[in-house]
Amino acid sequence: MVDPIKVYPSKPAKVYFYGTCLVDMFYPDAGIAGVELLEREGIEVLFPQDQTCCGQPAYTSGYHDQARSVAKAQLDLFPGDWPIVVPSGSCGGMMRKHYPDLFKDTPDEVKAAEVAGRVWELTDFLLNVCHIKLEDLGEPTTVAMHTSCSARREMGVAEVGPKLLGQLKNVNLVEQIRPEECCGFGGTFAVRHPEISGAMVSEKVDTLVDTGAKEFVTTDCGCLMNIAGYAEKNQKPVSGQHILSFLWARTQGKEGQQS
């Protein structure tokens, strides 16, 4: 088994924006920030209003029949051949990596593989397809970054976030110890194994606090919900936002807002 090699397309005129259900309900600001960044790059953003969820929660819980029925409803949303951008490594990974397996030996096999091949994690797309150049208009600040496991390992974008933040001249990026270790979210894992997940997120928050940064950014709203939610409940001096919200706010000269 050989991992597919990533071949970036040339910068398109349009993209499909797949918002994800977490962004939709809890972090729409992150979605809007992503749309704004794309539009500033001169790309027209198409938002299929019939999008719901990629199907991952059911898929990772083993309910593949249900995951397939939800995923099938997404397959028809992207009739043109524009790239599909996703502000999440996790949902992006589900669509890019797991759709082909999920629809294998079904009539939708070809379509699923075709859609999967057009899916890009949004920060990766901004950096490596749009070749975005960010001009930092914000005050000097220090941030830490948590790259989600799926962004790192399924979408292979671990270097993208630090590169984008590195373009911001007033942003000092600090690295926590064990940056590659999972924050403990894992979707339904967090409620099926709450003690283990709790132990993981408590250590993640401690390592973030130890960096001295008051703020962290992340590629995924699942991790954000988990890490920031733990910090808030336990009154730890660190807050978080989606990296897209942060990038958009820094380049607008105003601080980012959380939902």
Added chain:
Amino acid sequence: MSETAEHTGHHIDVKEFHPRAQAAIHNPKIRKNFRSAMDGLMSKRKTAFEGWDLETLRDLGANVRLRALANLPDLLEQLEKKLTENGIRVHWAVDGDEACRIVRDICKARDAKTVIKGKSMVSEEMELNHYLEEQGIEALESDLGEYIVQLADETPSHIIMPAIHKNTGEISQLLHDKTGTDLSNDVEYLTASARQQLREKFMNADVGVSGVNFAVAETGTLCLVENEGNGRMTTTVPKCHIAVTGIEKVVPSMEDVSALLALLTRSATGQHITTYFNMISGPRKAEELDGPEEVHLVLVDNGRSSIYQDDELLDTLRCIRCGACMNHCPVYTRVGGHAYGTTYPGPIGKILMPHLIGLDEGRHLPSASSLCGACGEVCPVKIPIPDLLVRLRQESVDGDKLHPAKVRGHGAKRSSMEAMIWKGWAWMHASPGIYRFGTGAASKFRALQPSKAGAWTDYRTAPKLAAKTLHQRMKERGQ
């Protein structure tokens, strides 16, 4: 069918994973011992691969294992033929019980009273020590970690470092209590005293039992990787040597061993090579001065041939037992090896044990993962562990009509309540209008959102619904 537990001689209820995990998480000593040990092992591995093209080497490792598995039946026949020619007697065991009986019969035929053991996870799978004790045969572990675990009447908590859950102080106390060794924090001293105690046992043992890392079909050679020299003593000092191993450990040729060995030692302990690498090719010849008179190999199936029947699950059998997946697992690091209650803990245990004990008994294993992928990333033979976990989750709830479950005990985790919830969820998310109505209504009435959300809010605040959904905001923007 929890009677399957009897079949592998399990005394621990694997289903009780949660209470054990919870206890471990609240035990600061366990947390500290594992965290510091795993941090050390991760860093050693990283250093050991510096300057290597690791991805190419992992591809090579994966291909070597895949090629071996593709020809498994033929290779096993070739191995048996070659070993027999070399004077090694080959036995086949369908499960752990049969393997135990084979070892017993060999011991009885020699009127053996004492067995010295080198490290062997398959013998743990068989619960061989326990069985031999019942048969009136003393079985003593000679690997230092296994010896410590045996003195403490425990099971290994890691497949490479069985006593990794104990720190030096605890080991010193144990050796003091059980063998009269002076209390000391000097690791050298403790090792030397254990070595002294074991040396006498080696000299008096009737039979040596060891594992096998690679069984080479072309030459009929059993390879054994170890650091303490106890493996060499076990396989050369007693008059009879019995090697036990799983049927998947066979490789075509010595050339295959070199790639796997380079990966194994670096992945396991961060060593370029272990202190000892034993190649056993037969009993003592007439002109030789030492070595055993008799050598046996027991090839144990114990569920492996059923794994072999499935093209996807087959990847489980690539494993070379390096333990890197547990060293890098954030769950294993938090709960330690004993929480799993299985012979093989950690990620490899979660994908292997359900086949050995059934998915009914092991129903909690596949779900105890955040699917972070660290295990798959470090696996030297590229086993797609997260994908196999998802497959086993599907099997444990019978969740895929297109690909009916086939692992023994499948469907045991399915509850009608959960199945109904997912059906409702799928109905809502496969109907865009209903989804938009539901999420829009949730946003509108977000003031009513409860501040508690099950286990989630035991540790975190609840995520806050936004005033407007992204769908609504995009619609307002005309998109």
